[in-house]
Amino acid sequence: MSVENLKAYIESGVLELYVLGDLSPEEALQVEEIASQYPEVRDEIAAIEQAMEQYAMQNAVEPSADVETKLFEKLGIRDEDELGTISTTPIYSDSEEPKIVRLDSSDGKIRTLRFALVACVALLIISTAALFITYNKLNDAHDQIASLNLDKQKFAGVVSQLEYENKGLDNMVAMADSKEWVTIRMAGQAFSPNAKMNVYWNKKDKSVIINYVAMDLPKTDAEHEYQLWALVNGKPVSLGVFGKSDSTTNEALQKMQAIQEAQAFAVTIEPKGGSINPTMEKLTVMGGV
Amino acid sequence: MTALKKLTLTEPELVLALQSKDPAVLKTLYSMYSSALYGVISRIISHTELAEDVLQETFVKIWQSAAHYDHTKGRLFTWMMNIARNLSIDKLRSKDFKNSLKNQDIENNVSFVDEQNKVTFNPDVLGVKQLVENLKPDLQAVLNLVYYKGYTHVEAAEKLDLPLGTVKTRIRLAIIELRRSFN
Numbered sequence: 480m481s482v483e484n485l486k487a488y489i490e491s492g493v494l495e496l497y498v499l500g501d502l503s504p505e506e507a508l509q510v511e512e513i514a515s516q517y518p519e520v521r522d523e524i525a526a527i528e529q530a531m532e533q534y535a536m537q538n539a540v541e542p543s544a545d546v547e548t549k550l551f552e553k554l555g556i557r558d559e560d561e562l563g564t565i566s567t568t569p570i571y572s573d574s575e576e577p578k579i580v581r582l583d584s585s586d587g588k589i590r591t592l593r594f595a596l597v598a599c600v601a602l603l604i605i606s607t608a609a610l611f612i613t614y615n616k617l618n619d620a621h622d623q624i625a626s627l628n629l630d631k632q633k634f635a636g637v638v639s640q641l642e643y644e645n646k647g648l649d650n651m652v653a654m655a656d657s658k659e660w661v662t663i664r665m666a667g668q669a670f671s672p673n674a675k676m677n678v679y680w681n682k683k684d685k686s687v688i689i690n691y692v693a694m695d696l697p698k699t700d701a702e703h704e705y706q707l708w709a710l711v712n713g714k715p716v717s718l719g720v721f722g723k724s725d726s727t728t729n730e731a732l733q734k735m736q737a738i739q740e741a742q743a744f745a746v747t748i749e750p751k752g753g754s755i756n757p758t759m760e761k762l763t764v765m766g767g768v
Numbered sequence: 769m770t771a772l773k774k775l776t777l778t779e780p781e782l783v784l785a786l787q788s789k790d791p792a793v794l795k796t797l798y799s800m801y802s803s804a805l806y807g808v809i810s811r812i813i814s815h816t817e818l819a820e821d822v823l824q825e826t827f828v829k830i831w832q833s834a835a836h837y838d839h840t841k842g843r844l845f846t847w848m849m850n851i852a853r854n855l856s857i858d859k860l861r862s863k864d865f866k867n868s869l870k871n872q873d874i875e876n877n878v879s880f881v882d883e884q885n886k887v888t889f890n891p892d893v894l895g896v897k898q899l900v901e902n903l904k905p906d907l908q909a910v911l912n913l914v915y916y917k918g919y920t921h922v923e924a925a926e927k928l929d930l931p932l933g934t935v936k937t938r939i940r941l942a943i944i945e946l947r948r949s950f951n
Contacts, residue, residue, distance in 0.1 A: 515840075554791075
């Protein structure tokens with residue numbers, strides 16, 4: 480561009496429009512290009528800018544104070560004092576601090592959880608131990624109950640035995656007091672010298688009763704039992720069979736067959752069900768009336 | 769820090785702080801230029817509330833688009849002033865503005881009219897006004913339209929029924945008058 484052209488360009492008023500922002504982007508770009516090449520243009524633009532700036536400064540109008548307040552509120556910028564304090568401290572410390580706090584609090588949470596876990600494990604161990612001890616005690620208790628039960632059964636047996644014997648003894652006493660009853664004492668024979676037994680015979684109705692309490696006979700096996708005989712005029716008459724002397728039937732007394740008359744009574748050991756004739760080798764006791 | 773707390777800074781300092789998004793610089797910038805920019809805005813938009821809205825929008829835009837400012841292309845104030853002028857002209861042509869003119873309450877009308885015609889005497893400005901008034905009427909008409917009414921030179925040419933070149937020349941002559949008066 481020649482000097483004259485340059486002068487004409489400056490005087491065209493395009494630079495004023497450029498400063499006023501009244502050019503299209505293409506035109507503005509062109510002005511900037513020329514300005515970068517020609518200091519005269521650059522100086523002219525600077526002079527126009529300065530003039531416009533001074534003009535604006537001298538035509539300044541103070542806006543109301545709340546515009547500023549609203550503006551900084553809108554931009555989220557705080558008061559100058561606060562800005563000062565923030566700027567004097569390094570920016571990173573401001574953003575780092577909450578991070579530290581957050582890490583701390585999560586650390587604390589983990590520590591708390593760890594304590595809780597330890598407490599849980601301890602509680603579990605204690606509970607298991609307590610359960611084990613309780614289980615053992617329960618077993619002991621079961622054993623004790625079982626042994627007590629056994630004792631109880633034993634005592635119950637003893638009691639029933641005693642009752643049974645007591646009944647028998649009561650009967651014996653009653654029979655001894657009564658004038659109707661005759662007690663025949665049978666003594667041990669060659670087969671069993673130590674055996675003895677009583678037979679009670681009612682003179683009035685001729686009934687015969689034996690008392691399990693008042694007998695001591697040799698033991699029999701499962702296939703044999705005792706048979707009571709009456710000797711009537713030298714002949715044995717069966718009065719029935721009875722069980723073991725130690726049998727625990729409820730009744731101490733057992734009614735045998737009645738007999739009108741007899742000179743003696745005897746007991747033999749016979750096969751189960753009894754025999755028609757007594758087995759003399761197994762005559763255990765005998766006694767005369 | 770102490771430099772930023774001062775209410776005036778040199779332009780390179782301002783630009784550097786503004787482009788590094790230092791919040792403190794916006795305070796400084798506001799205290800330095802808000803009234804000058806409001807002067808520009810309020811001459812284009814006479815409605816006080818709307819003009820103040822535009823002033824706020826102007827500073828928001830300055831803050832948000834600071835990175836786009838290129839100091840090789842011109843002064844910071846020219847850039848800011850053009851933001852203010854463009855936002856003002858946009859507002860003037862927006863529905864918002866037209867509605868606000870239509871919807872004036874009759875009750876508030878007296879104070880509104882008062883507001884519109886408020887005359888403030890700024891001793892600094894008195895000389896300038898006089899100076900502008902002392903411009904030749906044809907220069908004054910062009911400057912009024914372009915500077916005070918936000919007209920483009922093309923619109924001003926249409927309005928005044930003048931060739932574009934003439935409008936451009938008159939703008940230039942008016943500004944040269946201003947330059948002379950300031951020097």
